Amino acid sequence: MIIGVLKETQKGDNRVAITPKIAKQLIEKGFDVRVEEDAGANSSYKNSDYSKAGASIRTKEDLFKNSDILIKINPFDNKELEKLKKGQIVIAQLFHKSHPNDMKIIAERGATAYSMDAMPRISRAQDMDVLSSQNNLAGYKAVIKGAYEMTKIFPLMMTAAGTISPARVLVYGVGVAGLQAIATAKRLGAIVEATDIRTETKEQAESLGAKFILVDNNGEESEGGYAKVASEDYARRQKEAVDKSLFKADLVITTAMVPGRRSPLLITEEQVKQMQNGAVIIDLAAAQGGNCELSVMNKTVVKHGVKIIGTTIAPESVSTNASDLYAKNTFNYLVHLTEGNQFKWDLEDQITDETLIVYNGTIRQNGKTS
Structure with missing residues (x-):
């Protein structure tokens, strides 16, 4: 043939x-x-x-x-x-x-x-499984891209002039891309937190050194290994649980996607307003609408002092x-x-x-x- x-x-x-x-x-x-x-x-x-x-x-x-x-x-x-x-x-x-x-x-x-x-x-x-192989690279690249765009370094650094505190990274979505993002950010010395609707990912995230922000999902879990669309009630409770970490984060990486549907909205403009000045969001779900309300595919948007980069899970740059x-x-x-x-x-x-x-x-x- x-x-x-x-x-x-x-x-x-x-x-x-x-x-x-x-x-x-x-x-x-x-x-x-x-x-x-x-x-x-x-x-x-x-x-x-x-x-x-x-x-x-x-x-x-x-x-x-x-x-x-x-x-x-x-x-x-x-x-x-x-x-x-x-x-x-x-x-x-x-x-x-x-x-x-x-x-x-x-x-x-x-x-x-x-x-x-x-x-x-x-x-x-x-x-x-091409989604796994490609997402693995995308998670790595998201952290490297974030490191380039941030105005801070990842690790704790002690110098004669003073001590530099480690950067704080928050990862939404602990699938293949999210796990690689966690691992890469930890290797670079950041303090990493993560959250996902699938409670079975808690152990995986913690095994890589991240603090898992647990939100009771009332059995919403996943379907066929993929995340499901969250209910309005879960989305509200997730925002309440994650906001404290979101507002302190220097880098946020979002990877949440549901096959065949619009990406779930995880970060609203109102939340962006309360984030640290100079924070960076890497939205890997921008091709399907984005996890951040302000994301625009293939563009960098600076709003309310936050840099929002809309990209895809496809690792074209590597x-x-x-x-x-x-x-x-x-x-x-x-x-x-x-x-x-x-x-x-x-x-x-x-x-x-x-x-x-x-x-x-x-x-x-x-x-x-x-």
Whole structure:
């Protein structure tokens, strides 16, 4: 089967879905790998690197015309969707719940679509879970970005001129990104606090040295390993419990997202008004509306003396590492889905069932066609 690796078209995303190393491994498995020209250039992978691995360099038009499988990271844009052919298979983060019209177009073209972001949170799928691999890097990068934007340093420092107190960091959301943010901030010497609707994350946060701000969630917890939308009552009680720490924080990192829905609003403008002058908020949920009321995607907003940086969970700025991890996830996923270079179409398998969104022109919902 011919695999076509597309260059990312989303502004600011420097990643590539398949690296030269993984291209070589796919070729060894019997696939014919073809890569769009300069697809890996922004991740420091040259066309010649792919050629040495055994892949061929092609134009976008050639890939859409001749590939059996088309792979990328972000959802296909409208121009790309219109180029799909009947019988082609697309694999990407499709975010199908929030992009239903894209799924409709894929179905109308008679194509098949697998969504990497729909991977179930089960042990068998851990090495295919792109959300975990990418969020891990995003949590690290959020702290580094915060350190650059702050006017203070993280660690306690004793000098002849006096003692510098350690910075205070507050992390909203103790998923993969939040845990890495906690670990990184602690390594840099900060005092770290964290909160999450999922009480099972308390032990994880504390194991990394953070103080966990516990709010009774009355059984709201999580669903399928993902955080659920909090009730108004929980949101109110969380604000009351966290405000003291929020108003003292030098850096706040928010990571709370619910698949297919707007990011939960965790920090209002009224709360921002009461934060320390010079504090920094890194909002990793800005792409889905933001956890802070004042966040604007891909912009830095300074309001009430606080710097609010709206960004995403996608670690584009460390694209070499991010591409490497994403490519490994995709390789493991393809190995799981295929046998002898052919797709198994095992709809009884949970991984296949939950990630197969469009099957031969038919949109599927929870393992059933619709």
